[in-house]
Amino acid sequence: MRIREAYERRKASARSYSWFDAGHLFVIQELERCLLAALQRHDMAALDSKQILEVGCGNGHWLREFIKWGAQPENLAGIDLLPDRIAQASRLSAPGVLLTCGSASQLDFADGSFDIVLQATVFTSILDSELKMQLAREMIRVLKPNGVVLWYDFRFNNPRNPDVRGIERAEITRLFSGCRVALERVTLAPPLSRALAPYSRLGVYLLSSIPWACSHYLGTIQKLG
Secondary structure, rough: HHHHHHHHHOOEEOOOOOOOOOOHHHHHHHHHHHHHHHHHHOOOOOHHHHHEEOOOOOOOHHHHHHOOOOHHHHHEEEEEEHHHHHHHHHOOOOOOOOEOOOOOOOOOOOOOOEEEEEEEEOOOOOHHHHHHHHHHHHHHHOOOEEEEEEEEOOOOOOOOOOOOOOOOHHHHHHEEEOOEEEEEEEOOOHHHHHHOOOOHHHHHHHHHHOHHHHEEEEEEEOOOO
16 A cells, blocks of 8 residues: 555656756666666577566566667566556556566565566665565575676665665665675666756766765676575
């Protein structure tokens, strides 16, 4: 219920997430470059043969991006807690993508089912510590031994949004204990992006290269052993 109400409130600021907003466009394009680079570093560039799961898939944006990058629709799965978001993802996504409405803390997949498991701004929306731990365990459970979790989330709190709670490096490491965790700071803080991007893409690009100005962690998480 709390998450549903939070997303209803977020609709009121939908303009900030518009493709016609220069700041949002810069953030998404930069994130796309970073995700592709992370996949290439882990020998995951041949996406046509990879089984891929997104937890908290929303309207399926990143699932559609995976198809654009070469993944096969029948190899993609997404799960989201909110029925209206799954309905939207179903309308927008290619036939063959498996979409499920439910909690990612109880995944209905066998152990070692996926080469890639993505979560993007899901954990910061969960305020219950045990639920976060349960979700992390499930993500690792369904990951193949040589697979990779792609992590993208806020690293600190948003003072204007009490519905999210930032997750720093130490907490991510605890959530995925026994795993190899590699993190980098990305994404210029959204207020700065929105303010500057309409006037200077170069300025946004230069600021986004300064770690302390970035609001998110992009990471890869792998099983050890």
